[in-house]
Amino acid sequence: MTRPRTPGLSPATLARRSESALARSEGVREYLVFRIGDDVMGLPLASVKEILKLAPITEVPRASSEVVGILSVRGRMTTILDLRRVLQLPDAPVARGARILLVEHGDEVLGLRVDSVTEVVRLLEKEIEPAVAIGGGLSEHVTGLGRPSNREGREESVIVLLDPVALLRS
Amino acid sequence: MNEETERVRDEFLAESQELVESLSRDLLLIDHGQKHNALDPDLVNAVFRGVHTLKGIAGMFGYGELSETAHVLEDLLDQIRLGKISLEQSTLDVLFEGVEVLQRLLGAVRGESHEVDVALFRDAVRSITSATKVATVDPLAAYDIGDDVLGVLTEYEEHRLRANAEQKNPLHRLRVRFPLSSIDSDLEAVKRRLKPVAEIITYLPSIEGSGDDAIELEVLLASRATIGELRTLAGTDAVETVRLRVPESRTVPPPRMTEDGDVFRRDSKPPQRTPTLPPAMIIPESSQRDMGAEGIAVRAVSKTVRVDITKLDHLMNLIGELGILKSSVGRVLERMGHHTEMRPISADLQRVHRSFERHLAALQDGLLDVRMVPIGQTFERLARAVRQVAREHGKEVRLVVNGGDTEIDKLIVEELIDPLLHLIRNAVGHGTELPQERLRLGKDPSAIIALNAYQKGNHVVIEVEDDGAGIDTKRVLARAVERDLVSADAARELDDHAIRQLVFLPGFSTANAVTDISGRGVGLDVVRTNIGRLGGVIDLHSTVGVGTKFTLTLPITLAIVNSLVMRVASHTFAIPLTVVQEALALSEYEQRVVDGREMITLRGQSLPIVRLASLFKLGTPPNPKAFVVVTALGQRRVGLVVDALEGQQDIVTKPLGKSLHRVRGFSGATDLGDQRVILVLDAPALLDEALENESPLAERRMTSGGTA
Amino acid sequence: MMERVLIVDDSAAMRHFLRASIERLGLAREIREASSGLEAMRVLPREPLDLLLVDVNMPDIHGLEVIRWVRASPAHAQLPVIVISSEASSKDRARGLTLGADAWLDKPFTDEQLDATVRAVIEKRRGAKTP
Secondary structure, three states: OOOOOOOOOOHHHHHHHOOOHHHHOOOEEEEEEEEEOOEEEEEEHHHEEEEEEOOOOEOOOOOOOOEEEEEEEOOEEEEEEEHHHHOOOOOOOOOOOOEEEEEEEOOEEEEEEEOEEEEEEEEEHHHEEEOOOOOHHHHHHEEEEEOOOOOOOOOOOOEEEEOHHHHOOO | OHHHHHHHHHHHHHHHHHHHHHHHHHHHHHHHHHHOOOOOHHHHHHHHHHHHHHHHHHHHOOOHHHHHHHHHHHHHHHHHHOOOOOOOHHHHHHHHHHHHHHHHHHHHHOOOOOOOOHHHHHHHHHHHHOOOOOOOOOHHHHEOOOHHHHOOOOHHHHHHHHHHHHOOOOEEEEEEEEEHHHHHHHHHHHHHHHOOOEEEEEEEEEOOOOOOOEEEEEEEEEEOOOHHHHHHHHOOOOEEEOOEOOOOOOOOOOOOOOOOOOOOOOOOOOOOOOOOOOOOOOOOHHHHHHOOOHHHHHOOOOOOOOOOHHHHHHHHHHHHHHHHHHHHHHHHHHHHHOOHHHHHHHHHHHHHHHHHHHHHHHHHHHHHHHHEEEOHHHHHHHHHHHHHHHHHHOOOEEEEEEOOOOEEEHHHHHHHHHHHHHHHHHHHHHHOOOHHHHHHOOOOOOEEEEEEEEEEOOEEEEEEEEOOOOOOHHHHHHHHHHOOOOOHHHHHHOOHHHHHHHHHOOOOOOOOOOOOOOOOOOOHHHHHHHHHHOOOEEEEEEEOOOEEEEEEEEEOOOOEEEEEEEEEOOEEEEEEHHHEEEEEEHHHOOEEEEOOEEEEEEOOEEEEEEEHHHHOOOOOOOOOOOEEEEEEEOOEEEEEEEOEEEEEEEEEOEOOOHHHOOOOOEEEEEEOOOOOEEEEEOHHHHHHHHHHOOOOOHHHHHHHHOOO | OEEEEEEEOOOHHHHHHHHHHHHHHOOEEEEEEEOOHHHHHHHHHHOOOOEEEEEOOOOOOOHHHHHHHHHHOHHHOOOOEEEEEOOOOHHHHHHHHHHOOOEEEEOOOOHHHHHHHHHHHHHHHHOOOOO
């Protein structure tokens, strides 16, 4: 599987390189997998419009705490959120490989800052476990847990699958 | 095919909108004409045709309700133009109502939510159309008109012919021949010249006189002018009067006519029982001018192109980006200038850059110009509202408009309708006294509402003035205290001007206040917020017994704005220069604290100051070398305290996402070009915030002042 | 399939709608438009036409006059003419047909109705089936 090295590498490109024909067959869901600290998480691939490298973000005074600031994406002023804060995870310094995931929310596009983007994972339905009470601030945003069956040296055994709509409802 | 369908649908929407606007204008002209007994039957027919067309295309595109409503209106108009129903005030009211209903239905198609009561309108029409037809003897028989001509007339044209015959107006046939290439304009020209003295019934193209490059038309018209006059006006000798047949004893004695068609006098009004339109066919020049002479302009050959405003916005964005690139090139040029060996090249590049700058500026100006529309258009729509509200309240109102050709950005204009409507409703509904009351006070029973617009520097000022009762400060204060908007103690401290400003507080108006035309909420606070969103302010002046004036000050355009870039702590902001009066060094002025508010004295006047660092909670200590940027809008001023000034720049403000709408103080952000994105300050909102905080009223509203 | 059709209507939306319909139905190779009776009169002598669709309700030179003009010129005496209108008075309708229109289409009409009317009119005039 490929790792995104350049900014703006769309998940669509990633998917194409990794035999996306399979995805269209029934019962397979594709997720963009990323990390926040030690947690491995995933968002439905279709919901991620673009991945950007970290660029200088302009702070917005008096905005709510999850808002990191704004970034001009091809001329459009895009609000960037700190996914840590959205998920109510403890703060940490901004990682060097941090990325911004552009996600659509209604007729706005929002950016989610994460520590790193790992890969696109294809999960069969049987590899997804629907959400059970996990505890902490995670529960409402989680749709399930993904357990990809072992494929050549995968470190992640559990991917926390997030629901973009619930996530951005704040 | 889907894309095609989209485009065609947009075409339908644009055309329908234009149709409805034309209808509005024409109805106003008809209203005016009817009051002065100078009604133009062409206008009535034009309104009929407009509604007829709308019915047709709405039906084709599947908008059943719109089409059916247009059908109802069309039937009524048909009866009117065929002379079966007379055009009285009550009938006109129903017509106006009809156009209003169509306007709202069209809005619904576009996805806007409007309340529409179609049933009410239908009932109104029904109560009018239950009129009995009057049988008349056919006066047309008196004229020697061949069946070939009669056969090609539409029912309406026949009716017009008959109406003229009834009034014993001579009929003439006029033959004109025009080259194919210029026939449109030539025909227009002849029409214009003839219109003051004649009614053109129909045009009949004649095959015999036409050729490959010319078309001959026979024009049938009714006119009391002499043949000589007609010949001169038409620019041709080929004018003949239509002869009369031998009169029948049943009919009215035939019109007296000499060989060259004398004009004979007739000044008796038509008998009350026959519902025909009044005899005069001439529209006085002056009344046309009052309405802006648009009666003719509307039907002129159009040289305009309809453009979607989002396309213009896109172009503006592109130009904005070009502007940023231009600045970047400028910076590179600067760096090149430091290398002496590059001088010759950089000099060349400088020249090109300057030329580029000039062209860009011209492009910008040109595009800004396209977005500008005369505010008169908006005023016209309001004229309708004035009539309506006046009738609702039983008031007599005359609308005076000044400066209709003042230009303003189309986007702003759209947003102005609601606030202006609200102000007008206030003025007519509450501000103006009833006619009897006015007489008693020695005023003219007809109240005046004036809409004035003029340009003042980079702003457009719009005034809504009335000569009504004015705002009674005692009543305002009483109500404010009663509504808990101000404590009785604080109330004592307020001067008259401050008391009047209380009307802008949310919660001041009641539920029993009249809802505006779009059915949305009331309250001058909403008006103020809306104006503020456009970057403008609203002020209020009033004198009891004399009148009230609302003054709206708006930026001419929302697009590219010359701004001041300033730094506060580690943040950089921009503020449009239109609101900046001057910038001072804070240290040179004595600072005081009055009533919890920081102030300085500037040229003898107190100026409240606000430290942006503390307002924005940036947590930096006060800077002794700070600057004060004096910001003013309308009558209000505040000094914004910043750490440094970084110069002027042309910027394009881009809006922030919806997620940040609750954050106060910013109207958007802009890309400065060197990848720096900075926030643009929302001057009206900051003024509001700055002047509300720590004021006597603040205590009441502390709880609601929370920020996102 | 006809070669050329002329649509005469002062409503741009209507013209484009008709154009789209005709294209959808594959009725003609070329579609010309005129936004007024005058413009129609300009176009008519220039080019051979297979069908004329004309709206009654137009300013100055309206549909009935166009029909009369068309029928009076030898070049177009046999031109199939369909009048498009929204419920014109029965008198106008009678006049239209007397002047020589072949058919009258009332708005709103569907693609099928347009198709059927066109075919009927062509067949009547040419005495042959259109593809």
